[in-house]
Amino acid sequence: MDKGRLPARLDGYGLIKPFGGGISDLIKRKAGFSLPSGDGRPGTKLLPTLRAAIEASGLKDGGVISFHHHLRNGDFVINLVLAEIARMGLRDITVAASSLFPVHAPLVDYVREGIVTGIRAAYITGPVAEAVSGGLLGRPAIMQTHGGRARSIECGELTIDLAFIAAPAADKCGNLNGVDGRSACGTLGYAMVDAAYARYVVAITDNLVPYPASPIDISQECVDFIVQVDAIGDPKGIVSGTTRATTDPVGLRIAHAAAQVIAASGLLVDGFSFQTGAGGISLAVAAEVRKLMQERHIQGSFASGGITGYMVDMLEEGLFRGLLDVQCFDLKAVESYRRNPSHQCMSASMYASPRTRGAVVDQLDVMILGATEVDLGFNVNVITGSDGVIMGGSGGHADAAAGAKLALVTSKLNAGGYAKIVDKVTTVTTPGETVDVVVTEEGMAVNPARAELRERLQSQGIRLVPIEQLEEIARNRASLAKEERQDEGRIVAVVEYRDGSVIDVVRRV
Amino acid sequence: MDKGRLPARLDGYGLIKPFGGGISDLIKRKAGFSLPSGDGRPGTKLLPTLRAAIEASGLKDGGVISFHHHLRNGDFVINLVLAEIARMGLRDITVAASSLFPVHAPLVDYVREGIVTGIRAAYITGPVAEAVSGGLLGRPAIMQTHGGRARSIECGELTIDLAFIAAPAADKCGNLNGVDGRSACGTLGYAMVDAAYARYVVAITDNLVPYPASPIDISQECVDFIVQVDAIGDPKGIVSGTTRATTDPVGLRIAHAAAQVIAASGLLVDGFSFQTGAGGISLAVAAEVRKLMQERHIQGSFASGGITGYMVDMLEEGLFRGLLDVQCFDLKAVESYRRNPSHQCMSASMYASPRTRGAVVDQLDVMILGATEVDLGFNVNVITGSDGVIMGGSGGHADAAAGAKLALVTSKLNAGGYAKIVDKVTTVTTPGETVDVVVTEEGMAVNPARAELRERLQSQGIRLVPIEQLEEIARNRASLAKEERQDEGRIVAVVEYRDGSVIDVVRRV
Incomplete structure (x- = not known):
């Protein structure tokens, strides 16, 4: 452009920042015909390993990572991620999951080793629940409600450094749904808030579909990286074949x-x-x-x-x-x-x-x-x-x-x-x-x-x-x-009501 | 609750804000069985008049209101809203529309009267465009791109006080779509960003559907108020019957x-x-x-x-x-x-x-x-x-x-x-x-x-x-x-590139 055409500032507008070629804030340039035009950042979103994605997000000691629980007791993703984080030597991580199940038992060891020092969830059952009750965590766990968790993310009370989305279907740009593939779980309602607010979002999938995914339940402008793995879960644990009324x-x-x-x-x-x-x-x-x-x-x-x-x-x-x-x-x-x-x-x-x-x-x-x-x-x-x-x-x-x-x-x-x-x-x-x-x-x-x-x-x-x-x-x-x-003994968990106030505490057993 | 159970503060958690009944930050209480449980605020979202909705939003002189252009040259909503704003005696309003069409000619008078003093759009045609070129606005208009407009809203550069969503279908809680009713226009892609970021969001509809709307393209957690009017647009101007390739x-x-x-x-x-x-x-x-x-x-x-x-x-x-x-x-x-x-x-x-x-x-x-x-x-x-x-x-x-x-x-x-x-x-x-x-x-x-x-x-x-x-x-x-x-004469419009830098200016003709 001919910058001489532009004044330095303009009444009713303010300082003029002249166009300088490309996209100034993104360091993104269209360099030439044969180069990919990029995904809003240099290179592609599809990374070869979970480690590459964690590194690309810049996760550090003390960071907060989040998970959703649509794969329930069939979920492989939390264990896969924590194993990688342990191998990377990261410490003092907070796990903000919408829920934790018996399948997440390995988390107990990561807590013991100081890799994970904080837990937030709306529901915890199995060995992790028992370990929290036994006082294994140094800091109290925070029990939220599903609505309270969404609220805490939306109002900035819970800041997520890196959200992991278990995606039964994902395309190369990060359009995701939960209805296709061997790990189909249905809607991704809990993950949508994490995807909208986390600093970085990594989709982990065992089903890379052609672009654009259809349907799109979480869309590409929210997702930074995609990692393909063999399996994100065990279908038997993800959804029950049928749910039945009691006969008792x-x-x-x-x-x-x-x-x-x-x-x-x-x-x-x-x-x-x-x-x-x-x-x-x-x-x-x-x-x-x-x-x-x-x-x-x-x-x-x-x-x-x-x-x-x-x-x-x-x-x-x-x-x-x-x-x-x-x-x-x-x-x-x-x-x-x-x-x-x-x-x-x-x-x-x-x-x-x-x-x-x-x-x-x-x-x-x-x-x-x-x-x-x-x-x-x-x-x-x-x-x-x-x-x-x-x-x-x-x-x-x-x-x-x-x-x-x-x-x-x-x-x-x-x-x-x-x-x-x-x-x-x-x-x-x-x-x-x-x-x-x-x-x-x-x-x-x-x-x-x-x-x-x-x-x-x-x-x-x-x-x-x-x-x-x-x-x-x-x-x-x-x-x-x-x-x-x-009402004595160490407090191992704080129970937050949906507005973030504390409605009770759980003490060590 | 027995607040005596809770410590005043807790290591690893911080100050304890005890549950005090209801939802503390919303002043929302479940008062009794026969009362509506509310929509996150006292009363209902469905307001009898446009004025009631504008008043409820607290819009003041100098405020920024936004519109989307899916109804194109068949849109009634911008004119309806501005007429009401004029009657209310508000002044110095900025209109941030995704596009403006010939049907929006009345805007020229509102500019002349000082009711509207700022215009932002990605596309302007008709009398408003001519008036801007003629120097009627005191401040330069800001021409954006569709992507640049979304970016400016997302990064807080453009703060919308009150977004108006023209909704071909809306339910009482503000779930919206564009596919049903006499004013069907299809997707609501431009409105989605306004709905997600504006301080207040008012849906204006001529087609109130039973709860929950289906499909939901903009969902109720984004919408503050709904106002029903006779018609949000003229179907003939909203979509053409067919679009045709040239025969020239x-x-x-x-x-x-x-x-x-x-x-x-x-x-x-x-x-x-x-x-x-x-x-x-x-x-x-x-x-x-x-x-x-x-x-x-x-x-x-x-x-x-x-x-x-x-x-x-x-x-x-x-x-x-x-x-x-x-x-x-x-x-x-x-x-x-x-x-x-x-x-x-x-x-x-x-x-x-x-x-x-x-x-x-x-x-x-x-x-x-x-x-x-x-x-x-x-x-x-x-x-x-x-x-x-x-x-x-x-x-x-x-x-x-x-x-x-x-x-x-x-x-x-x-x-x-x-x-x-x-x-x-x-x-x-x-x-x-x-x-x-x-x-x-x-x-x-x-x-x-x-x-x-x-x-x-x-x-x-x-x-x-x-x-x-x-x-x-x-x-x-x-x-x-x-x-x-x-390159002289008063600048009547600033042309922003998609990153917000200024790529050119338009001078008075």
Whole structure:
């Protein structure tokens, strides 16, 4: 250009930075016809090894790396990455995973060796959970909710240096989806937030597809590097073939009672929206709700959350207009997401973040929640067992409870010899102020703060009992006494509520 | 919660902010069963009037509002919004639109009255363009590229106080798509960046659909308010019924020559990628390329950009694996995007931003570009006419030229009595360093910086001429002499290259 044409500064515009050829801030030049025009940086994104990608990201001691859990207990990626990080001699790494499973047992050794010194997750089960409870980490682990994790990334509280996306299908530019290939897992809802905000994003795939991938669920402008490996997971552990409702008579009794509450709630009308997990009682509730919707000729608006084949059946029967899916729980859900446009993906942020302009959980009519323990204040624990050892986490539990008009906990009175309805929960995961009803095999209790709901249910002939009565029956039937909680001993995990405030802590066992 | 359980601070975590009920940062509480649980803020997002939405956003004098141009010359939204802003007595507003059309003529009055004092766009045509050229704005207008606009939003250079999204379909929570309803326009690629980054986002719709919308192209966590109006646009102006290739013999000769260059370039092999606009010569090039691909049994990877029915036909014939679509130019493209999963949406950022991890334009093999003028340095002007008056803009011109391996300009030698191949272009839009070949009816010239391309074309029997020769013929045939450019007079517009540097200015005519 003829820079003489340009003034140095201009009123109403400011300093003029003259065009200097190429793209100034990217050091990217179109050097000639035969050279690749680049991917926004010199060279190609497709790197030969995981190490090359980690090195290219500049990860250093003390860095934060993130993972998503759509491959669940079939995931190979976390172990592959940590083994490489160990070989590279990096130390003091924080692992910010959406969830950790038994397959991630090698993480325990990396913690022991000081390679990993921080853990954040919305759900931890297996050897890592036990190691955290045993005090192996120097710093407390941070337990988040799915929505709280999204929020913490979006507001900059959790800064991710390097996000790893396990990609069942990826093209050379980093357009990704979860529906194709041997490791198909369905939607990539949890990974979408990491991909949008991490400093560097590496996709790890066992299925490099021609450009452009179709569908594109995470798109190329978010992905820095792609690494191809033999396998990102074990299909047997990624999705179950089918998810089934319980056949246990006690479970079925609870499910039936829960459905009666929903039927009487006034919410089961056209436009009804519903979420439930993949547990046996939850699915039995879904089966009851399905019958009720068929009988009443109701078309619901949507079902959300992790999606199972049960919800797919209900969609296909026209009982819901759409599914909003953050992760697919079984093969039927994966297949449905692949082919049915009414079965849509949602990011963890759209699903449950409390800092967006409105999450899907806020549109829920009814949420069916599980519980390890429920207490007299309707607080729910799904993080620790009655022995105080970590064995789970909120996932979307606290998010959906806060959003749904009717948050309904189903629980047996006892499990493993312990009472599940207790005076005070071992660890508060979901605050009682967001829980409406607790349903057990010996009756159901409504949160005293929900006078209107109590009256409505009673007027429909539903028999309610005080939660104290359920607690007493459970206590009397328990063969093991719950340890009195001691508020001393080292804190091994901090339990963050979805807004980032601390709702409880877990102490060393 | 029993806050006594929590320490005030914790090593390895920091200060503990105890859970205080509800969502601390949002002042959002689940008040009771019968109350709506809210949309992340008190009340509902669906507001009765545009004014209510503008007021709720807190827009003040001096604010920046943004618009996208998928409704093109059928758009009602910009005029509706500005009329309301005028009635509200707001002043000194900047309009950051992706493009402005003749239908936006009322903007001229708002500028005259001091209601609007800043304009940014990637393309301006009609009365607004003439008014800017005439010096009506106090501050220079800023002409961006589509990719540069996305970049400036992403990097915080352009801060949008309030984005208005014209939504052919919207649900009550702000899930949006462009494919349903009387104002269907196809993808919403340009609006996606505004929706992701603006302080407040208002969707304006004439088609409120049941929750959840399907498909969702812009999702609810980005949208603050929804306002329903009678009509967001005039369908006749939104998409043309069909787009047609030129039938003019000179245009066809240029198109044929351009196709010969592509055929000889070595790029027309499996995996070929291609972009062209909706102009008559461009579509004639596409028709030639289609024949060549059929003859050679080539399957391309993708076609991108604004998409026409021509590209849809090529997709459906299997000539491309996919389409990447930032805006649909005709009804056939809208219909294809609605039903064909291989016809995918891309945001302006994914399309063309130079600050992402790799835009689609960087994957292009061949880009067919138009021109108002081309000069001896291969610089292209698509912003001003030969009389210096603004009548267009880069759109994605400079972005695609920079990305494509072969950036090919098609141009007649003369138009309206003026030469189009000139010594120096009136306004530099796209720098010559990114332009490879200029094809005219009297021969074609290769950029001297592309020695390898020149040799390849010559070895394939393509006859090339120096661009100086084309300039001479054009000059001799011109009945009107181009005004000598005077680098004085008030600057009425700054032309930003895609990286934000200033590549030229436009002076008052």
